[in-house]
Amino acid sequence: MQSGTPTPDSYYEPVDEHRYKPTPHASGAWNTEEQHFSPLGGLIVHAMDRHLAARPHTGLLPARISFDILGPPALDECEIRVESIRPGRTIELLEAVVLIADRPVVRARAWLLATADTTAVAGGAAATLTPPQQLAPWPLDSLWPGGYIASLDVRPLAPPQPGRTTAWVSTGVDLVAGRPSSPLASFVALVDTANGIAVRQSPTDWMFPNVDLTIHLHRQPEGAWTGLDTTVVFGPTGQGLTSTVLHDLNGPVGHAQQLLTVRPLPGTDG
Incomplete structure (x- = not known):
């Protein structure tokens, strides 16, 4: 986009189907020349939604969505291919691949489960x-820098602490x-923010990007706010884990996990 051109009111513009x-x-927080994974995760769910909408309704709902980040996604045009790799009437597995310059940068899978009325036993x-x-x-x-972070409305329930923060996020x-995007796609588009709200160390001294994101849902989210009840743990050998209880305004909807690679930034003492 040329300098001086107004910034669109969206994270993505469609090029074709x-x-x-x-x-x-x-634009990302670790590198503003890359995409932040949070909106890209939402875009992948959006592409899965469109894939499902193109066929007869099956009554299945997404219950787990996992993303493996194969490399930094450049801030360039991307293609998303979706297919059903395990079709079924009560259980289905979708797979999506994101390509930038014909190179896979993300592989995602979503388990869809049949719906049933379990109101009488819901709880926990x-x-x-x-x-x-x-x-x-x-x-x-x-x-944090980057266009994605600047686009957010973040409201913590208490002053953020190293490795522990609970906050609402909206945009x-x-x-x-x-x-139009589904409530799930819009919700997922904010989940990857979790790794940036409860930092254990300054991101100017340490890197701790996530290499994946896995979301488990016991209820479909609704509304414009994503609640992140987040805990971050760093281990002693370069690995970390960001664990989040996910909420909407009606209560918890599931959990998210992000595996981190932890290392000092070049030129720092660590």
Whole structure:
């Protein structure tokens, strides 16, 4: 995008049925010339939704979505290919591959499960969070650079602590220009933010990017806010784990895990 051109009010612009162009809003925190994975994760779910919408409704719902990040996704046009690799009437497995310059950068899989009325036995989830309307915004862009972080409204329930933060996240930026996105796609587009809200060490001294993201859902999320009850652990041999209880305004909806590679930035003492 040329300098001086107004920034679109979306993270992506559709090029054709399967290709998308990221806008400056999608730029990353570790490297602003790359895409932040959070909106890209939402875009993958959006592509899966479109794949499912092109066939008769099966009544199956996504219950687990896993993303393996094969390499840094450049802030360039991407293509998303989706296929069903395990079709079924009660259980189905979808796979999506994201390609940039014909190179796979993300592989994702989603398990879809049949729906049933289990209201009578539902239970076991954590308590609901204090609603975001009662909380003050936190300028996360004071800690992280990039267009994606700058696009967020972040509202912590308490002052963020190293390795432990609970916060609501929302955005006024559409996922894909001119195309409606499902509540799930919009929700997932904010989940990868979890690794940036409870940092254990300064990101100017240490790197701790995630190489994957796995989301398990016991309920489909609703609404414009994604709640992240996040804990970050660093191990002694270069690995870390970001674990999050996921919420919408009605309560918990599931869990997310992110595997981290932890290492000092070049030129720092570590």
